[in-house]
Amino acid sequence: MDINQIKTQLATAKANAKKGDISNSLKRFIYALHALVHTNAAIPTDLKSLIRDTAGEYNSFGKLKEELKISFAYVPGEEKKLLLVCMKAYEHLNKDDTPKESYEEALKRKKAIDANLIAAKDFLSRGFVEQADEAVDKALENYRDETAIFAFIGQMYLEKNYITRAKHFYKKAAEAEPNNQAVAKKYIEVNKMQPK
Numbered sequence: 001m002d003i004n005q006i007k008t009q010l011a012t013a014k015a016n017a018k019k020g021d022i023s024n025s026l027k028r029f030i031y032a033l034h035a036l037v038h039t040n041a042a043i044p045t046d047l048k049s050l051i052r053d054t055a056g057e058y059n060s061f062g063k064l065k066e067e068l069k070i071s072f073a074y075v076p077g078e079e080k081k082l083l084l085v086c087m088k089a090y091e092h093l094n095k096d097d098t099p100k101e102s103y104e105e106a107l108k109r110k111k112a113i114d115a116n117l118i119a120a121k122d123f124l125s126r127g128f129v130e131q132a133d134e135a136v137d138k139a140l141e142n143y144r145d146e147t148a149i150f151a152f153i154g155q156m157y158l159e160k161n162y163i164t165r166a167k168h169f170y171k172k173a174a175e176a177e178p179n180n181q182a183v184a185k186k187y188i189e190v191n192k193m194q195p196k
Helices: 003-019 022-039 045-059 062-068 079-093 103-125 129-141 148-159 163-176 181-191
Strands: none
Touching (some): 003 022, 003 045, 022 079, 103 129, 103 148, 163 181
C-alpha cells in the first residue's frame, strides 16, 4: 500500500470515528497502521498527526476503554503497540455474543419447525386458514437462520391461492436472501398477482 492509500485510510478512519462508527473506523485504522508498521520507513509528520487525532477520537469512547482497560495513546515510534491495542478493541467490538446452539437443540428446533409446517400444510389442504396461520406462527417462533422457510411458506399459500399471504412471505424471503435470484424472480411474479 502506498502512502496516499494509507493517508486515505487514516482520514476515513478519523471521519468514521467522529461519526461514532468505531468498528468501521478501527478496521481502516488497523489496515493503515499494519501497512505503516511493515514498511519500515519513517512515518511522515502528516500521517503521525492523523494517527494521533484518530487515536484521540478512540479515547473519547470511555465505555470501550473501561471494558478493555486500555488507552489509545499514540507515541511516535510505538505504532506496533497501538496496532495491537486497536486489534484487541476491534475483536471486542465484533465478537459474537450469540449463545451457540448445541446439535441437540438445533435438531429439536428444526423438528418443531417441520412439525408446524406439516400441520399448516394439512390445515390449508382442508381449508382451515386460521389454524394454518397459527401453525406457521409457531414454526416461525423456532426460526433462527433457515432463510428458505419464507419461500416455502409463500409457496404453500400460493398453491392454495392465498395470494396476499404468499406475497407477504415471498417478500420476507427476498429480504432474507437478497442474492437469491430464484426467490427474487418468484417474489416479482407473485407480487404482480391479484388476490381472488
